[in-house]
Amino acid sequence: MLTDYQRKVLRILYNYKSGRRRFPTIHELTVKTGKYKADVMAALDALVSESYIQWDDKSATANIVILEGWEREEEKPHLPKAPLTVKPSNTDYWTQY
Template sequence: MLDDLERKLLRVLSNYRHSHRSMPIEKDLVRMMGRKMPVINRGLLGLEQKGYIEWRPPYLDTIRVKEAWDRDGIQKEQKQKIDMDNNAYFTQY
């Protein structure tokens, strides 16, 4: 599961890439994230280790987003839908 910094960073990178057709430069990334570059670099390394992005540090233009969504958050929502069977509606509500 991604922490808040990594989740926000992943969404910023994905949305920026989609709207501008390139990755943000350092100045833009600092402005959008509201954090300093060392903190952002830690988040990028975390995303890379978890397999959400590919990146050759320290160049931001080498970032490639592989998955734009937190996979654990999606699985949790799907599990909640699966856990509820047909009888639960009549017995619990």
């Protein structure tokens, strides 16, 4: 399961590539995430080890290949479902506010 920060880096890579047709540099990732270079590199290494990205030549982020752009469904935490409550009617908005 990815941490929030790793998920954020993955989404930045995916969205940046689809919007600008290139990957962000390490400096751009530090600016976008607000973290230090060591944190960005650790997140990228975690994404490689979890097989979300492939990054054989680590000389530049341009060599990244995204294998999965989203977190895997089976790894997402599932919240317990809340019991069903009475659904408010359309008139509740006008009578209660």
